[in-house]
Amino acid sequence: MAQYALEVQSLTKRIGKKTIVDDVSFSIEKGEIFGLLGPNGAGKTTIIRMIVSLINRTGGHVIVNGHNLDEAFKETMSEIGAIVENPEFYKYMSGYKNLIHYARMADKEIPESRIEEVIELVGLKNAIHNKVKTYSLGMRQRLGVAQALLHNPSLLVLDEPTNGLDPQGIREFRDYLHSLASQGISVLVSSHLLSEMQLMCNRFAIIDKGKLTHISNMNDSVEGSxxxxxxxxxxxxxxxxxxxxxxxxxxxxxxxxxxxxxxxxxxxxxxxxxxxxxxxxxxxxxxxxxxVKATLEDRFLELTNKDQKEQSL
Structure with missing residues (x-):
């Protein structure tokens, strides 16, 4: 049985002579919510896009539940559910019919019982038969998670999933992710909302200028030794x-x-x-x-400022 839900080994992306992602390695345990932090343009989205095969890698390996993406593409991708941009749906159709549509496009047969299961999981049971155009942004995000979970993946990959959500929607979305993690689903999430990541994640990594500069347990890093x-x-x-x-x-x-x-x-x-x-x-x-507990923002600024000072020496 694979030890990690996700292993990223020496992930590298170069465009021409410019290195966008430089030799990044990390792993995510089963049932863990792992955060990618960093300023805009640091390389977070590029890393996620390489993991889910939206763009090619220059170098490195992606291993999901023991499956190497290069050696077993279909098996590896079947372990991943992702929302890389705002989820898109047919707004004139109900949430349920949208999920039926996506289920029919899946590589393996998805029974109706599974569709009902994910609807319950993301808390859309009372609105699932309403047209998507009537949904709030938070409800569309939850429908996106439902769609990503249809094929029962072991890893959920989310890029800036709380963008545009109000405080209530953010809290609800966080609670859903914790519920998923408690059931053994691992989550990789990137965001620039540091206060939210502090409440959401078990561990985090800081990406700056394409390099992984820090990785640690959330509580240990914030509370200190x-x-x-x-x-x-x-x-x-x-x-x-x-x-x-x-x-x-x-x-x-x-x-x-x-x-x-x-x-x-x-x-x-x-x-x-x-x-x-x-x-x-x-x-x-x-x-x-x-x-007086330090915030993740305090720790983030401390670490990134330290790295900048070291690089300038």
Missing amino acids: DQELRDVIFEVENVENAVELLKTNGLIKEVKASKGQEFTIAIKRDTIARANQILVQNNIDVYGISS
Whole structure:
């Protein structure tokens, strides 16, 4: 049984003398939502188009569920469902008739029970017999996912799937993807909406100028390691005495912010308990301790700025 839903090995795309995608490699586990992040023009869409065979690769390999795209094209593509651009449907037909139409074009027979199953899965049961022209953008996106899932793929590939959706539509779409992942379907998604990707993905990779510059688990990357400084808010009885105690014991050098009974300091995660212990032992009541979590946007800017500085040296 294949270990990964998708393996991308040394993917490269050159047009003339210009390298658009440069030796990109990553893998996606089964049931994982994996995000491709990067500025416009970084190469994200080119990578996705090569994975789903919309454009040729200059080099590298694409392996889906153990099937190499070069050696078993039909078997590999049957494992992939994709929405690379806004899904297009016959607007004068109902959602159901559109799905019937796509099912008839599939390489293998798709029973009516499967069509009903994907309709239920994407939450369109109450609107599936309405004409597509009456659908909201979010409903059309969900119908697109239903169409991509008809042939029961193991990997769903989505390029900017939440473009144009309102906040409610984005949240619903995210929930559908989590539901799919819980059933073992893997998802590769690209987007420039970093706050949304933070809520959606298990892991992410940053693509910049065609190169893969960073890849990590979402929670680990945002929260940082135990040895990294993080902003922590302490709510205490006496801020002035608390700060002096922490400075005297060498736990902090300065306070980043202070308001009322709260003060914010930069401290390592494994030092927070020690700071609390010192305060309590010195009869300073501690009412609350909370971390100021960095956002994916903070981490993204930190990583991309770091890469730019390194390249300029």
